[in-house]
Amino acid sequence: MLARARRAGVHAQVVPAIALSGFEKLRALCVAEPTLHAAYGLHPLYLREHRPEHLDALRDWIERERPVAVGECGLDFYVDGLDAGMQRNYLRRQLELAKEFELPVILHARRAVDEITAVLRIIGGLRGVVHSFSGSIEQARQLWKMGFLLGFGGPITYERARRLRAIVAAMPLEFLLLETDSPDQPLHGHQGQRNEPALLAQVCAAIASLRTADVETVAEATSANCRRLFGF
Ligand SMILES: [Zn+2]
Numbered sequence: 001m002l003a004r005a006r007r008a009g010v011h012a013q014v015v016p017a018i019a020l021s022g023f024e025k026l027r028a029l030c031v032a033e034p035t036l037h038a039a040y041g042l043h044p045l046y047l048r049e050h051r052p053e054h055l056d057a058l059r060d061w062i063e064r065e066r067p068v069a070v071g072e073c074g075l076d077f078y079v080d081g082l083d084a085g086m087q088r089n090y091l092r093r094q095l096e097l098a099k100e101f102e103l104p105v106i107l108h109a110r111r112a113v114d115e116i117t118a119v120l121r122i123i124g125g126l127r128g129v130v131h132s133f134s135g136s137i138e139q140a141r142q143l144w145k146m147g148f149l150l151g152f153g154g155p156i157t158y159e160r161a162r163r164l165r166a167i168v169a170a171m172p173l174e175f176l177l178l179e180t181d182s183p184d185q186p187l188h189g190h191q192g193q194r195n196e197p198a199l200l201a202q203v204c205a206a207i208a209s210l211r212t213a214d215v216e217t218v219a220e221a222t223s224a225n226c227r228r229l230f231g232f
Helices: 001-007 020-032 044-049 052-063 084-100 113-123 137-145 162-170 196-211 213-231
Strands: 013-016 036-040 071-075 104-111 129-132 149-152 176-178
Touching: 001 196, 013 020, 013 071, 020 036, 020 052, 036 052, 044 071, 044 084, 052 071, 052 084, 052 113, 071 113, 071 129, 084 104, 104 113, 113 137, 137 149, 137 196, 149 162, 162 196, 176 196, 176 213, 196 213
Parallel strands: 013 036, 036 071, 071 104, 104 129, 129 149, 149 176
Antiparallel strands: none
């Protein structure tokens, strides 16, 4: 999978954690393969796995490992049965950690873009990316005005995603990041398959075509954005 990614021009990857139980495995992976960069965080969809003391453990991991980012963290109000109050608490604590350690945050925001934007504003002094952005152009603008980047992947390859495609076509390139969210979010033409990082090149080509720009222009700009945000 890595060889295919490298052949497709994907030279480095951020691999975000989802729960404390996977941190050790992720660390070992990124030590073995230095082109992979770990981010540590407690993902809202795995809320039932998290315990308050995992936030203390996360703090230790961040202090010891100095990851490229804190995340994924965020809010998911799309999936039923995930306590909103608990989600908010885990998010706020992780944002405070990101601020304390001056690290970017990788945010998951599903049906929660306005609330996340408001929390970012209240805490202040943060930077990061809202990955797989799925809001409106106005919500996007609020985020990039605060200096936040927006990540786009497989969903923009579908013609029916008109709102997202219009955002990608018009937004300032300096706030755009490419992602695949592998193994999730398969691209158009790959429905039902496990997604993988090599297909980032197709995300890049789709975005270039929507912007009527060169693939190289989009690749270079988004790579520079990535280096600027994550420091590699
Ligand atoms: Zn996510």
